[in-house]
Amino acid sequence: MTASTARRRRRALSRLLVAAPLLAAGTLTGVPAAHAAAADDVRVNEVVTTGDTNDSIELYNKGAATVDVSGWVLKDDDKSHSYKIASGTTLAPGGFRAFDVSGGFGLGSKDEARLYLADGKTLVDSFAWSEHSDPSWSRCVDGTGGFEQATTTTLGGANDCGTGGGGGGSTTPVAWPGGSGVVTADGSGVFGEDLSGLYQEGSVLWGAQNSGKLWRLVRDGSGGRQPDTADGWASGKTLRFPGGSGSPDSEGVTLTGAGSAGGVFVASERNGDASGTSRLSVLKYDVGGSGSSLTAAKEWNLTSDLPSTGANLGLEGITWIPDAALTGAGFRDGSTGAAYDPARYGAHSGGVFFVGVEGTGMIHGYVLADSGAYTRVASFTSGMPGVMELQWEPQASRLWVVCDDTCDGRHHTLKIDAGGAFATTAVYDRPSGMPNYNNEGFSLAGADECTAGSKPVYWSDDTADGGHALRRGTLTC
Template structure:
């Protein structure tokens, strides 16, 4: 590492070239959705409008990132769905800003670390809406404890120079965080060193690795984001799909979900760390048979505590707001 996150060609991705590294392993023949074939709406009519993208469930809270530079904190509506939190200034979502209070981050994905919201909420953005023709591939950290109507990022890791060029609206779409303990326990290999991943090598960094998905290439990149503001790319591998719109780590099953929208007919892939320390495809799932090919850019899974009779809820966010609904609910086997 050179202190800014760049490293040698071993982990680089050639712009425009297919990247199949990491797609081997299990069968790549699509199979039926591993849960109920039926899906129901999970929001009120025309609550969000278009552009609701990334999702992340934190117990009784569902976080949602909207492309128009807004973050939502949703709470249960009592009927299996979600509604905007009416406390703390969240009723209409909160406007996102870059550090210093400027700009309008095009928020595409959202995740939390193991510290929960007390440790910060992290948003993946692909550009500044005030300069929409230019890529700005960033991970932004927000303190969500205040009651104001806007949120100014307390830190930005701008990854643009470290990644292959992509269209300004084809950048970072998904983000998830995997704890160091899960990675070291599975023998994850650090692509920047070629050796087993050693968290102690990176100093203070929040105790895990952030994985981001790129829409335009279908590639997934793993980053150690240091508390100091520096970063190191420790992984780059293909998702096996033409685009990645969402990433979710499912700790109970030790698997990474990569999700594509209607571009890929709503396919979902699960990936696991193989004996060589790299992520490989474990399974490819079609969308639930009862769900049309919506423009789903967000996906989240409930925790193990919601597992009932072998199934637990999952949620999708429809960027197009088809039929006046942006959130839908289904199930997946625990």
């Protein structure tokens, strides 16, 4: 995201307009016809209350049929306060949807969340509390259990009831699994603000900058990174959409098993020339030339397939996971409800691209066909209010999910569980020696860089605190 919106982003992130529903397996490509009734199946499931912004109420459908909640009304304990749910809003079976009610009313330290049918008089469900959430009042278990203070806000996804996100490990944060020290890894003022996604390919570190630039960074001889001076990379290369127009708001970067020779893939949340409109895209670039700009060879525009979000709260992270790693772990294809079968999708990259959404904290997996078509095969919550970076670590077969200063710089790791879905295995605090920077990028070195049981990792600071955008630390191999 651009420097001019860095501070506004923090405020916008705390106002989740509508968190994406976590769709049940088999409903990713379509939702069954909704029922107008079945009110008994819809429950207030999570409440986040601060008395100001970030006041949200989540609903959950515990039934077996999709429920149309168009026009239903949310209220607090004051009958004159109300929030009307938009027309066309449905809840799939097992689906979650959160509503930011702060535009209509604030939720106090002693208050109540009430859900009514569209007549505004027929009470469906309610929950009252006597102190603010810290950070979340959550039903445990979803839909049927009692409310308790959960340790993690999970709007739009399964509640954190001490089960590690539905079958994984603990979600209680633990110390960073590496060295506590972090050092600057770039020259002062080299990048300025807005350096975001990172990806390490051997000795090269790729960096995506929100201003529509891609960087190729090489080692500087002292453990840091500097721009490659060859082939026009000295000041980064300007990115364009297919046809040579526009300015992608480039947030994340990744490669496939073919390496950069097979193209560099960039996640973009909008066109900087039309910054008020979402354009949630994955763009492929041929980086073999020597010019100063790069025009995308292909674009997969995912906007119509994903729940709407603020133009500056869209795709932030991207990573690619090989088909072999997914099938070997028993990954379940959400579009079919069966085991993932790469042959079903014809010619593609040989893996699945996973993208993270800043505004909802959701992660979505896509098979991007060589033809330009795409299929969404997964949607799941990260367990955090926002996703800034995704990285697949093949040596440990785990997915890293990174949040910025909004989440105190925490990192989640997820693995594929026995049911074929990604589940949280650990939550790590940032290294104790690193302040709470606005880190939007994270990369891990390969196993070949392990020395004395540790390998380097890098973070990119979107705000460039102290004039530096890159920092280096270590992770236990």
